[in-house]
Amino acid sequence: MFPYAKRFLALFLSTIIIVLAAFNLPSLSANKTEILWDTWGVPHIYSKDTPNLFQAFGWAQTKSHGNLILKLYGQARGKAAEYWGINYLESDQYVRTMGIPERSQKWYQEQSPQMRQYLDAFARGINDYVLQHPQEIDEELKLVLPITGTDILAHLQRVIHFHFITNPQSVSSLQTIAPQGGSNAWVIAPKKSVNNKAILLANPHLPWSDFYLWYEAQLTSPGINLYGAALVGIPVLSIAFNDHLGWTVTLNPIDGADIYQLTLKDEGYLLDGEVKKFETKTEKIKIRQTNGSYTELQIGFKKSTHGVIIAQEIDKAYALRVAGLDHFHGLEQLLEMGKANNLEQFEEGLKQLQIPLFNFLYADQQGQIFYLFNALVPKRSQGDWDYWQKIIPGETSETLWTDYHNYEDLPRLANPKTGWLQNTNDPPWTSTYPSILEAKNYPTYLAPPSLEYASNILRSQQSIKQLNESDKLSVEDVINAKFSSKLLMADRILEILISTTKALANPIGIEAAKVLEKWDRQTNADSRGAVLFMLWAVTLESKGIFSRPWNPQNPLETPAGLADINTAVGVLEGIAA
Template identity: 75%
Template sequence: MKQFLAILLSTLLGVLLIFNVPVMSKNSTEILWDSWGVPHIYGKDNNSLFKAFGWAQTKSHGNLILKLYGQARGKGAEYWGINYLESDQYVRTMGIPKRAKQWYQEQSPEMQQYLDSFAQGINEYITQHPQEIDEALKVVLPITGTDILAHFQRVIHFHFLTNPQSVKSLKTIASEAGSNGWVIAPEKSLNNHTLLLANPHLPWSDFFLWYEAQLTAPGLNLYGATLVGMPVLAIAFNDNLGWTVTVNPIDGADIYKLKLQEENYVWDGKLQPLEQETERLKIRQKNGSYTELEFGVKKSIHGVIINQQKDYGYALRVTGLDRPHSLEQLWRIGNAKNLEEFEAGLKQLQLPLFNFLYGDKQGKILYVFNGLVPIRSQGNWQDWQGIIPGDTSKFLWTDYHSYQDLPRLANPATGWLQNTNDPPWTSTYPPILNPKDFPEYLTPASLGDAPNILRSQRSIQLLSESEKLSLDEVIEKKFSSELVMADRILDILISTTKALANPIGIEAAEVLKKWDRQTNADSRGAVLFTLWASTLEAKGIFSKPWNPENPLETPSGLADVNTAVAVIEGIAAQVKLLYGSLDVSWGEVVRMRVGEKDLPASGGPGMFGSFRVLNLQATKDEKFQVVFGDSFIMAVEFSDPIQAKVLMVYGNATQPNSSHIGDQLSLYSEGKMRPVFRDRNEIEQHLELKELVN
């Protein structure tokens, strides 16, 4: 019998080898790729897990990752030419490559190993699959753990936290990054389970792309997504809990105006010398030769000098450059098993921004306005949005508020928490957190100052209108594209236009009257309204500003009826000329284009109050293309077993010839999400490929 079993096993192994089926052993790390291009990684230990995650990301986004890491070194122009020069100057001026080396040295030995393992996975994948990577990008190899930290800094500290456009213009320009996030307690849930909705809104390109994965190792089963090139998940759930993040209105970057005298600056009545160093950049020419550019970088006690005008200089001070452990913090919360362990991770205060919304199997929910908030000597939020006097220590911040100082709300009686990039005061409704209990400079004082007030009001409305919610109902509400702005002013616009307009204006009013006030692919009238609103928006549409006495119904009213009517007439003429009809459908004009896919869009700009957020850009064919908005969507019910649905709107890959470029657009177009394959048996039923990463 033993001999028979031995022969059978030998035969089976032979068959597996003939058909190139990986044989799993205790000493192997395995990646199961499902039919949507999602890697499910089974690591024999944490180092192997990180290595396999680097391998997987390279298989899906290898060209993009190499380009991003090359830029994070400040060597894009050296590698690929002058088009990258501006990016390189920004990266070098901000000191990212040098600081990344310092950060690497400050990592724990364990975290250094994880970063090195992630980099090793990238390098080994390219070594074994060289034909899949563009030759021009291989100049970046080999990738190191330092590159990962440089990439993190560039993305988080110098794009999310510090808007490069603000640095360039010396004006406060709000970040485009946004998100919706919900967490619902069992008492508000139809099945008495905690519910979580994660819904970040980011550009559909570059380092803003999300990557979906499952990370499994001894003691860990984590599912979620991270930004491409990052080695840990940023939005995720495990067997016990889950969380999402949203961009919070936090002031983590200030510009100081300095009085200069030659190579000195005035500081508390005395002259202090500027620190100076020289950066050298190589610029690759079309013939393969190089030119060199030298430029000086100057620093004051505040930070790097970003602009100099005669006798004045402008210095940038950014939070968190002295906190090198953000990736370790995210890894720690991913390994948490309960609220206490999760908050222990948050209390490390390494990440310089992001709200956290948390829920778990025990029925606990939490909102935290997380981030590094400078302890300021005086002033309110608005005072710190402009240029700050830099000649006195009175305005120089040197430390941050503790975790205990930050707005935090757990298990509110309302049964739900939300954030749509609004200040913390509307994290639930009626409000519980009070701005008077916190420093005036911490964040805007009211919902009226929210960057997307109408979307925030829509979020609160969607959560408040239902007594109890199921997972499917949460998903249905997530795909709501009704425009709050239309609810506020459409009736006035229609009646005024009918009374004052010429024939084409009256025809437009009839189309708007029949419109469903949504931006679904088949909505007719949405094109007219959004073009009209976009034209008027800069001038101010509403006659009644936001009112704290009526916080969810204001702003409202139409500010200038004569201008409104004149604009609708002009827009109507333009729409008729371009599209042949005033009631052209939204999806005919607004397209989702990813790779070879070109589908009608459903969803609209968040600034008009759509909860299903898609921001648009005009195209050469006189249409509009989605360039920003809904990206990774995750809805989780903490039942037993956990139920979850996800969607990576633009697909989970960018590598040429991948079948997963844009393969989920059709689901998004239909308002649908995919079930999560998390159990191994279920994954194997939807298997596309198995790989062993040793």
């Protein structure tokens, strides 16, 4: 594995290509922890024991992104306005309302003694770096110091539960709004690989900023040899490979957060015909002023059986219920998965279900490939996927979920005959094609029912078609496919757009048609046709582009056709002018 890993090191954060063979380790000093930085700024950390490994990883992350990490931890404490002023008040209100600071303390106490030791070591590495290199950190950010293990868990909880499972936009609008970004992942079995070895493609698509930033590293100590990436400020790798296996993650469409509408009565709310009292509490948020003084804002919280109250009207209130807040061993699960030697051991880690979302795609040295739609899926007594995307009636406990589906209930697939697995944030039913997993065999609320619900159906279809139509793939083939800039939308509608525009014979339209005719349907940086087509598509999108909607009888070729030809041509001429 090591020759390939080194060869493609620079591609990791946009693409990880792993050919699963063995790689060798440098010899370790018995009493030494060291960090070797490669030419790409990636730390390779070698330690005599795991606590020192975590400490060095915290130190290395702080060297690379210290200011960002301290800011993120300050926000996760719900004290950013106290440190940096009123611009962070909204963030603090969200964090406090969601109960992140208090819950993170409970999470810390629930960690195993060993995991608390690792968290404290990672925090110590952060503090040590700032102490040793104070000039590298902005003075205003040092207000957050010292960092503790609790801060790390608060940051983890803020990111995973309150920006991926739900997010401030969904909470404020009382509707489901998908988080930013997305990802692609491929797993190729040896039977479909030129070198007869499994290939894993990890291609995360997250914004290159804030808590979405990936941090690449190699971590080595007795019993651990991992290369991969963690979200910045997180002490464990989320995407990684070891001597025996590798895995990646993509964001999956799950319903892990529900908003309940409550009927208010007598200063409480109705549940099963009885009036229930709210739990209430108040907190003070300190706000730093420009002159260095502070003001205080007192905020109150209400909590129902369903969850925290996020909005209230005269006779209604809205409560948020989030899955997984009682599952706090996600970091330990990831660490255990990273120590696995084979699929059986890897699945033992997955079965803990401490990580509340993300697809996992896996390949190993033995040639096995695997896909899991991983999620803490609430057990619900009624309703399908569409029902649970809406505001849920909260007057009856019939809609109030209290437990989760177990591992055996989740869609998963090992070693399909097709020789490949993929995910592009689409539902699990198209993890390979022709489909093996079928929505009809699972609860209707577990996941979206079809490819039509994919966050970007054309991206998903292109991924499936590339894999389905290819023969054996080499590593180079996989890289080229990943970096392909071909637009599937152009294949669907470009010919009719060009022919209709030419037929109308308007001079500006004819010039635009000539540009599109010469275009190779690739979005390269120097492509005039790509710029013209994309401006046209973005402008037209709100009006509807396709005339034929997605059809389950033709799932990889629809939607297609041009909905309103006259409008389409008019928009093209307007863009060209």
